[in-house]
Amino acid sequence: xxxxxxATRFRELxxxxxxxxxMFARGLTGNRxxxxxxxxxxxxxxxxxxxxxxxxxPRAWLLAIVRNTAFTWMAKNRPKAVLxxxxxxxxxxxxxxxxxxxxxxAILTPEAELIRKAEAAAxxxxxxxxxxxxxxxxxxxxxxxLSYREIADLLSLPIGTVMSRLSRARLMLAISxxxxxxx
Amino acid sequence: MTDARLPPEADLLLxxxxxxxxxxxxxxxxxxxxxxxxxxxxxxxxxxxATRAALARLERPEVGRRLLDRIxxxxxxxxxxxxxxxxxRQADWRALAxxxxxxxxxxxxxxxxxxxxxxxxxxSDLVASTHRRSLxxxxxxxxxxxxxxxxxxxxxxxxxxxPPAPDLAAKGFALxxxxxxxxxxxxxxxxxxxxxEHLITVVAVPAAAGTSGPxxxxxxxxxxxxxTGSGFSYWAVSDLERAELDRFVExxxxxxxxxxxxxx
Numbered sequence: 001x002x003x004x005x006x007a008t009r010f011r012e013l014x015x016x017x018x019x020x021x022x023m024f025a026r027g028l029t030g031n032r033x034x035x036x037x038x039x040x041x042x043x044x045x046x047x048x049x050x051x052x053x054x055x056x057x058p059r060a061w062l063l064a065i066v067r068n069t070a071f072t073w074m075a076k077n078r079p080k081a082v083l084x085x086x087x088x089x090x091x092x093x094x095x096x097x098x099x100x101x102x103x104x105x106a107i108l109t110p111e112a113e114l115i116r117k118a119e120a121a122a123x124x125x126x127x128x129x130x131x132x133x134x135x136x137x138x139x140x141x142x143x144x145x146l147s148y149r150e151i152a153d154l155l156s157l158p159i160g161t162v163m164s165r166l167s168r169a170r171l172m173l174a175i176s177x178x179x180x181x182x183x
Numbered sequence: 184m185t186d187a188r189l190p191p192e193a194d195l196l197l198x199x200x201x202x203x204x205x206x207x208x209x210x211x212x213x214x215x216x217x218x219x220x221x222x223x224x225x226x227x228x229x230x231x232x233a234t235r236a237a238l239a240r241l242e243r244p245e246v247g248r249r250l251l252d253r254i255x256x257x258x259x260x261x262x263x264x265x266x267x268x269x270x271x272r273q274a275d276w277r278a279l280a281x282x283x284x285x286x287x288x289x290x291x292x293x294x295x296x297x298x299x300x301x302x303x304x305x306x307s308d309l310v311a312s313t314h315r316r317s318l319x320x321x322x323x324x325x326x327x328x329x330x331x332x333x334x335x336x337x338x339x340x341x342x343x344x345x346p347p348a349p350d351l352a353a354k355g356f357a358l359x360x361x362x363x364x365x366x367x368x369x370x371x372x373x374x375x376x377x378x379x380e381h382l383i384t385v386v387a388v389p390a391a392a393g394t395s396g397p398x399x400x401x402x403x404x405x406x407x408x409x410x411t412g413s414g415f416s417y418w419a420v421s422d423l424e425r426a427e428l429d430r431f432v433e434x435x436x437x438x439x440x441x442x443x444x445x446x447x
Contacts, residue, residue, distance in 0.1 A: 018246045112232070148203065167198075
């Protein structure tokens with residue numbers, strides 16, 4: 001049994017990863033204020049869980065709690081902005097869309113030059129407009145800098161699914177950023 | 184600039200893996216040759232790199248003093264006080280099958296995680312339902328192992344939480360394995376023990392400090408015992424006889440240091 005005070009363990013296990021938690025929550029909720037509320041509530045859950053020394057991977061553990069918290073927090077406070085992260089039908093629709101896109105000879109690769117010229121605000125809008133399923137994988141990779149394996153473990157997904165969602169997320173981003181800049 | 188068609192998805196996955204440093208050296212070298220030789224691959228690679236660069240320019244939210252104060256003030260008190268209403272979500276219960284006889288569900292923190300304070304179903308009902316579903320599942324565990332040093336890390340890696348999984352084989356309760364249940368939208372760790380031909384399912388949820396129980400009850404026709412200690416709140420459900428379930432709970436509590444122990 002661990003003799004540490006919960007507050008001490010909280011500072012050791014949770015506080016070092018708050019930045020990661022906030023970035024992930026920002027990606028899941030789409031705005032800073034909601035992200036802070038989610039992180040605060042996730043921290044309460046984490047605090048309640050730090051009574052025991054069972055946490056092996058504090059960052060992954062906290063991110064998992066943030067994700068669970070974001071679900072429940074959004075369902076309660078932002079019921080219209082449904083976080084349909086577990087919706088199989090949506091995954092299928094996305095897959096079909098992507099398959100159609102990849103066989104459609106009319107799809108052109110977005111111009112890197114247009115993407116490079118894009119302003120940060122436009123890029124942020126494009127990220128926020130991504131389907132939640134794709135956005136969370138993108139955020140975990142680009143902002144939290146998790147490896148494919150870490151993302152797969154966190155989301156309980158096959159690594160191939162992580163790869164295809166990340167690829168689609170970047171493609172959708174590239175297309176919408178390039179188009180926004182062209183306008 | 185010339186237009187270039189988008190490469191097939193399989194190639195896009197490889198290009199993404201390349202920029203993410205997820206390819207081994209031979210695969211990366213082969214792909215880099217294609218990027219150099221094939222205009223479509225080159226353009227797609229350039230677009231992915233540009234997209235990553237655009238994301239890198241975005242501002243990262245900083246954890247300000249104000250947020251840190253908020254969090255520490257909230258956590259500094261006695262932990263969560265208001266229960267969170269959870270949306271209803273279904274766990275991925277597997278196909279029907281198998282007769283299982285004893286389930287032991289460790290659940291937690293009173294109502295916090297399981298939303299027991301919300302109207303309608305009580306936490307005990309939810310736990311009993313979880314148990315009933317597990318009896319219908321093809322396999323009561325996702326990770327089958329009698330070694331707690333296998334089961335606990337598996338749960339830790341899945342959801343970052345694992346309850347104590349004492350070795351109670353000498354008491355007649357062998358560890359079968361573990362799984363993750365979803366109760367009111369929360370992933371909760373579950374352990375499964377076996378007694379004779381009966382299975383025991385154990386779910387654990389974090390609790391604030393303190394101990395309480397054990398408290399015996401019935402839910403949905405199952406015997407149930409709940410208690411709090413060692414950082415978790417626990418619910419035990421089973422169709423074992425009351426005396427047998429109580430004995431199991433007592434052994435579990437003793438092994439996890441919750442009950443006064445005559446042994447080490």
